[in-house]
Amino acid sequence: MPVILGIESTCDETGAAVVVDGYDVRSNVVASQVELHAKYRGVVPEIASRAHIENILPVFRESFAEAGVDLSGVDAVAVAHRPGLIGSLLVGVTAAKTLAWSLGKPLIGVDHVHAHLYSVALETNRTPSMPAAGLVVSGGHTALYRVGEGWLDVELIGSTIDDAVGEAYDKVAAILGLGYPGGPVLDKLAEKGDPQSIHFPRTLLGRDSLDFSFSGLKTAVLYHVRGVPGRGQDVKAGGPPELTEQQRADIAASFQAACVDVIVKKLRRAIDQVGAKSVIVGGGVSANRGLRAALNKLPVPAFVPPMKYCTDNAAMSAGLADVYYREGTFSDLDLDAVTYSQFRS
Numbered sequence: 001m002p003v004i005l006g007i008e009s010t011c012d013e014t015g016a017a018v019v020v021d022g023y024d025v026r027s028n029v030v031a032s033q034v035e036l037h038a039k040y041r042g043v044v045p046e047i048a049s050r051a052h053i054e055n056i057l058p059v060f061r062e063s064f065a066e067a068g069v070d071l072s073g074v075d076a077v078a079v080a081h082r083p084g085l086i087g088s089l090l091v092g093v094t095a096a097k098t099l100a101w102s103l104g105k106p107l108i109g110v111d112h113v114h115a116h117l118y119s120v121a122l123e124t125n126r127t128p129s130m131p132a133a134g135l136v137v138s139g140g141h142t143a144l145y146r147v148g149e150g151w152l153d154v155e156l157i158g159s160t161i162d163d164a165v166g167e168a169y170d171k172v173a174a175i176l177g178l179g180y181p182g183g184p185v186l187d188k189l190a191e192k193g194d195p196q197s198i199h200f201p202r203t204l205l206g207r208d209s210l211d212f213s214f215s216g217l218k219t220a221v222l223y224h225v226r227g228v229p230g231r232g233q234d235v236k237a238g239g240p241p242e243l244t245e246q247q248r249a250d251i252a253a254s255f256q257a258a259c260v261d262v263i264v265k266k267l268r269r270a271i272d273q274v275g276a277k278s279v280i281v282g283g284g285v286s287a288n289r290g291l292r293a294a295l296n297k298l299p300v301p302a303f304v305p306p307m308k309y310c311t312d313n314a315a316m317s318a319g320l321a322d323v324y325y326r327e328g329t330f331s332d333l334d335l336d337a338v339t340y341s342q343f344r345s
Helices: 034-038 045-067 086-103 112-121 165-175 182-190 215-226 245-274 289-295 315-327
Strands: 003-008 013-020 024-032 076-082 107-111 132-137 142-147 154-159 278-282
Touching: 003 086, 003 315, 013 045, 013 315, 024 045, 024 315, 034 045, 045 086, 076 086, 076 112, 076 315, 086 107, 107 112, 107 315, 112 132, 112 142, 112 278, 112 315, 132 245, 142 245, 154 245, 165 182, 165 215, 165 245, 182 245, 182 289, 215 245, 245 289, 278 289
Parallel strands: 003 076, 076 107, 132 278
Antiparallel strands: 003 013, 013 024, 132 142, 142 154
């Protein structure tokens, strides 16, 4: 039963976790930076990297204390070394390499997006039937994958050509004068609205396309709220417009319905093209209640992570690293921090 320490610092969450046997999460500590970035309505890279430096050691200590193990009990050190913000990545990668070298333990670098797919196995030890259609939906990623005969057989088959879906949620939340991050706020608000009150566009691109586009949807919300320039409409400039709570709820519900419709349509296409026996969904937007409800209507079983593993965390990296550990696939100590995913079109 390998005991693996995982490290996460790809964006704005500093995480450390101890995972045994690839699914038994003994600890999963995350230091959030939401309050630091809220006033900017987005992650500021320099602020994020500095916060990682401050948080990394306290997070390590808390993770080991919670797991009831010490450094000598670790069999390998795993780190999400791609993709992400370069300054943030460097903090986690440097810490991982230092620990692996000083302990004489194997180093395992994993892809953060790949780890989001694996997160469905945490705690449950579930292995979805394969081949599967994989979907990662978050603030930085919206992509479809073919997951073949095992967790290491992954191929990118579709991605966003502009905004990630989580990014679109944040921008629409800003348009409506809501808080940051926008996803949880809009999801909660959408429950009070009518998803059929406004028909926002569903961009599907080509008939067989597995790519995504959310920028047009975001712009449609902006024009609905503030008016369309050049068409004689009352274009409202400046701060958030004056809307009633019900109007905001109806916009949130209609926007979310459009997002979910597009995602589900693309998943159905992917199921057909891959011959998928199941669907695997990970990433922060996999916590969205509207999306989770829609996944139940797919023709094959859909697997989503436990709620606490939807957003960025180190447990998913440690869990995926267990697969590499059993394969005897390790990283050298010159492992690089890389800003792009290993799965590229």
